[in-house]
Amino acid sequence: MTAQAPIPVVVNGATGKMGREAVKAIATANDMTLVGAVSRNPELNGQDVGEVLGLAPLEVPFSNDLQASLVMATQERGLPVVVDFTHPDVVYENVRAAIAYGVRPVVGTTGLSAEQLQDLAEFADKASIGVAVIPNFSIGVVLMQQAAIQASQYFDHVEIIEMHHNQKADAPSGTAVQTAQMLAEFGKPFNPPQVEETEKMPGARGSVTPDGIRIHSVRLPGLIAHQEILFGAPGQLYTLRHDTSDRACYMPGVLLSIRKVLPLKSLVYGLDKLL
Template sequence: MASQSPIPVVINGAAGKMGREVVKAVAQADDMMLLGAIDTNPEVAGRDIGEVAGCGPLEVPVLTDLQSTLVMATQEQQQGVMVDFTHPSGVYDNVRAAIAYGVRPVVGTTGLSPEQLQDLTEFAEKASTGCLVVPNFSIGVVLMQQAAIQASKYFDHVEIIELHHNQKADAPSGTAIKTAQMLGELGKTYNQPIVNEEEKLAGARGSTGSENIRIHSVRLPGLIAHQEIIFGAPGQIYTLRHDTTDRACYMPGVLLAIRKVTELKSLVYGLEKIL
């Protein structure tokens, strides 16, 4: 029996820090074919994305037009996948365009609003097109979140601190928001106040979601991506922490998502849903 055709992959934001890692990972995957590389940076337009990523020539030029590349992806024997690591301001339009062309999005860009996420969910379902929106592709982060769910059974007070490089455009991080949502879905009330707090400076206590969990964001050069979930109770503190030291740690999750999204017919949110 003939082996299945390689999965055609288009990488949007290919010249960015995460995009370059995805280029290298896809190029080395036996069951994938790098079909296109999109980036709006004029300094890399027309260059071989393999040279830009530092893995040698791949004979795939960097293009600036996403839609023409999506058209090319629809002409392949196997349905194409678009991996998006771009900017919060454009990710909604990118994902909607991919679904419209029948190309399955794997979305690592954070910043989608709940309303945009709901709209994309409905659009993907109507189109019977798989879509994966993943706030964090690290297996370690998924394990940290699962440990937090277990801890929440015994702790009623929790806050989240997320730390990222100072080129990250959105705050809080998608991972922190997702973590708070997961804890909130357990149906308990966190952080019941015992005093009337007064912020001397607005935002000093971080942001508060409907789960009543405080999220604090730090942006500094030298950081990559880090998160602490801090549980407190009388006489004890329980801290869960994940540190990213190299973006290569995300690549097993990205490759898994590319393979899994081809089996889906609707939008799925979170890496834990496909593990």
């Protein structure tokens, strides 16, 4: 029997906080091989990824050319994957480029609009290329969201508080948006008004979804990623909370997504769809 070739993986945004962790995880996974690392920092171009990130030499040079890295990945044995941890301003074009080159994107960058997601889904369908858009790679977050779905059957009032480091570019977080979307799938309206509210300062009550779910965003140094889902009813408060203390907690989900995206022929949204 011929051994299956390792999955060739490119990490786009390899010098960011999540990108660095992804490089480490992929480099030590038995069924994957790191074939490219993209960084916007031109000073790193050509330098060994492992040496720059404080690992053993990986014999993979940094590049600031995503398209060249995608082409290189397609020349490897096996179905190539690109993991994107970049910026909301560029992620849409990154994913479109990957699909066009036949490289399967695993997208951890949040900030894609509903219209962009729809466009990427249609593009993936036409190309028969799997795409995994994952707002949060933590198994704990999936369990929190599933518990919230159960609670939503019994509570009419719910608000979401998400807290992240102050270098996060988008708000609300993709996880909070996804959580609100999951709660809204049952078509139940939330937070029926009790009084006519007045915001003395715009935004004091946070953002609000079409289904009436409030989302509050906190950005502070010292935080990594945290979310609370608060359900209220007369005489009781039910709180679901997930806290992150190390970005390594996301890596099992990243590796799982790389493996699961290979046989897909369309776009999936959320880690729960891959479990």
